[in-house]
Amino acid sequence: MPGMWWVVGATLVLGLVSAYLIWTAGRVERLQARAESAARALDAHLLRRAAAAAVLAEQRYGVELYSAARIALDAVGEEREAAENDLTRQLRTVVLDPADPACEAVIAASRRLALARQVHTDLVRDARAARGRPLVRLLRMGRGREWPRYFDVDDPTVTPKADVTTG
């Protein structure tokens, strides 16, 4: 009965194809969800750093650092990347002594922010790669979510200018 083998073969192929499609859809969904979580974490770390910088500015270093921190806290959308870069530049001009709690808070927040930025960039890249695949685009998988966006800022790591002892 050649007809029956046809049916079995077609069912098998159909089953494999749909299993692959379901798996791919799950993968795209998972990667996009993860990129969104990473973006929320990055946002939180940006706010933390700006808040720590504002506290430090109130204690000393005055107007310029304070306004950079305020602008970074308030910036939305397109302006935000530039505002964060400004804050990084301002922080690099001041002397940060790790022994001072306000400075230490800024140093720690910058370090955590650098990690969050690194992880976010990697996860956005993975999500965009998955979503950009031809089959995924053709079947419009993941269209319920926006395309994950890179957050393009300079490395926010600040080096503490401690008492550098010379040996």
Add this chain to the structure above:
Amino acid sequence: MRIGIVCPYSFDVPGGVQNHVMDLAEALLGLGHEVSVLAPADEDAALPPYVVSAGRAVPLPYNGSVARIAFGPVSTARVRRWITRGDFDVLHVHEPLTPSLSMLAVLCARGPVVATFHTAMTRSRVLSAAQGVLQILLERLTARIAVSALARKVQVEHMDGGAVEIPNGVAVAKFAGVEPLPGWPGECAPGTGGTLGFLGRFTEPRKGFPILRDAFVALAPHRPGLRLLVAGPGDAEDLYGQFPAELRERVTFLGMVSEADKPRMLRSLHLYVAPNTGGESFGMILTEALAAGTTVVASDLDAFRRVLDGGRAGRLFPTGEAAALRDALTELLDDAGQRAGLTAAGDQVVANFDWPVVARRVLEVYAAAIEATDGRVMDQEWAGLG
């Protein structure tokens, strides 16, 4: 934090990755975290209490050497069970691109996964045959750590992703304050005495032993009492054969030293010499010599310059030049004050490589991975960073 660490290589055989995993686990336990390590091991092997055995490892020729790894359906089932029972906040795998427990763990994992890359290998042979598999593996990693600048460069250029560079730690407490070997290092005064040391495979060209030998042979006739202490795998005949007969009694060969004897060997020296000519991705032995409080003389390689803080914490000499090494040795052996200055700077440098310090940096990466998975930011205390 509940942390699950996966080591791909068997604890039955000593190795860099195994030592790294054990030291990291102990440092994390010391900081008050719950740690479970999954590694291949024989059923009757004596393991630290935090290690869970994933069964026997099979020797497998891989990437030019023999690796003892576990892979297959039985291992998969064990990995899966360990992950389910462990209920970890974060899973930390080492060398996930070798077909091993680490790779299985990545494929079974649900939550955040942190991966550490030790070697600067570009791509394993198995995986270059399967680009799709590599992609599936890499996209399951949440955050990546590279232990050296070279390993990080490979990540960026070949694996299409960034990695945080966190150096290998050194258990400073195990090195500081141990007793030197009996009868060593002996006296060292201007123009006389002094003990030089070398640890490693003296037959391997890139370790640069012939450069140290040439410097020693040139220096020894003019400096009575100068001695050379060599440790590492190799044949005593091969070593002594490299020296003129009248100098052989001033060379001592220890053979392989255990992890426990290594600090004692390093403390038995006035100068530790690292004449490597290349291929050294990090320079672990330098941090260990510094931790032991021994002055270091090293060739001017990128990795060594970084560890020695540009020459502040140890003397650098032009790579491959025995005459320059001889001059540096003469100067330092004659000048105890200069040696003390370098050692003092070495103490400061090595503090940054102390395991509790390195483990805190690893914890911050764990925190970043967890946050990127559920989108909430944890406070310093919960992450044990406070």
